[in-house]
Amino acid sequence: DPGIPSTPFGPGAKTRVLAVASGKGGVGKSTVTANLAVALAQRGHAVGLIDADVYGPTIPLMFGMATVAPASRDGKLVPPEAHGVKIVSMGFFLEDDEPVIWRGPMLGRAMEQFLGDVLWGSPDYLLIDLPPGTGDIALTIAQMLPAAEVIVVTTPQQAAAKIAAKAAKMALLTKHRIIGVVENMAYFVCPNCGEKHFIFGHGGAEDIARAAGTILLGRIPLDEMTRSAGDAGTPPALDPISPAGAVF
């Protein structure tokens, strides 16, 4: 298809592309992507990460990276590195609270540049943190990376799982393999009395996995340390004894 720009991650490339999707916002896509990337890097793999949430990029914050525009060489971007992961994010090009007020076509264009105009080298894994929704960005990535595999993230309740199921359905329609479903914020253990609370209910992730013919990869508890590590820029995967670290 001449309309689709070429990328170094096309069919036959050695890089395994993992897109972390949900459809629903705020369920933990960035948290799961950040931790997975760090866990893979800690095992000695070369890892790249694209923060594809152009309107709401949080990956630089979660990796403790300054929002400063990266250097360029030969007209391509040199991706900055943190915790052993090479990263590209819209957040590098914005003031803190500056909104990106773009219509659809600009989003697709940004993804083409993140894939084609960055000196990625030849990573073992390229992780893509998708934005909420099933629009321009998801569509452009699906078209440019036919071999990408998908990890679906959801929280347990219906209001999230019914929307996350749309991302799974989209992957099936565009013929991308779904590796599995991660249930995040699955329960909260009160640090004071040890009681377990299912604030967001349970069962939503299994529903998605069953409907999409895939597996539940794991359950991550709702835990203050996971949130504060995200705000502080040190992904919990760095600390294997934390409950979330152990899952990654």
Added chain:
Amino acid sequence: DPGIPSTPFGPGAKTRVLAVASGKGGVGKSTVTANLAVALAQRGHAVGLIDADVYGPTIPLMFGMATVAPASRDGKLVPPEAHGVKIVSMGFFLEDDEPVIWRGPMLGRAMEQFLGDVLWGSPDYLLIDLPPGTGDIALTIAQMLPAAEVIVVTTPQQAAAKIAAKAAKMALLTKHRIIGVVENMAYFVCPNCGEKHFIFGHGGAEDIARAAGTILLGRIPLDEMTRSAGDAGTPPALDPISPAGAVF
């Protein structure tokens, strides 16, 4: 501007338009919109509600409405009603897990139809539940409804507040008045031992309010009943004694 379609909610209309925005997904925009709409209807106002989250519509679920396409009259849609609120949502036109795989221009077109091709009558309030992001839908609504006012919803942590701040900044740029900021999931009180936990930290909402020159409207606790009421289709505003009900 001849390019902008006319709506019954233009300047001078009696309807007060409130857009509930965040930029960040999963912070409680739909929950706040649903409860605010029910609280206003309980006080005797005529209320309309547009679920503008085309990719991830959850309003029908939160109002217990079947996802069945509404009737039409004279070529316009008759908005179904629940809990005293007239509602239009993309969710009425979709199978449960069916993704909307549209690029930007289709989104703007859908908003024009939700505003102009629905028999709203002349409600006192029209609430608009905005999707995450600051793209096509937010831009089309901002252009079509110059007199709309904005309520910004966030959860307390940096990862959410820094993104929600972009929606506030966009409102300032498009000259829409910001009524205030709602902090949701502000704290969790353990039902077993009564201990208060700030799982998502605190302070993010105040930061946004200060930077945008507006006020904090209130704090809503993280509470299983709010989540289960949303999944069950009975917005907590119906029960004034619940912690969330009291705020609304």
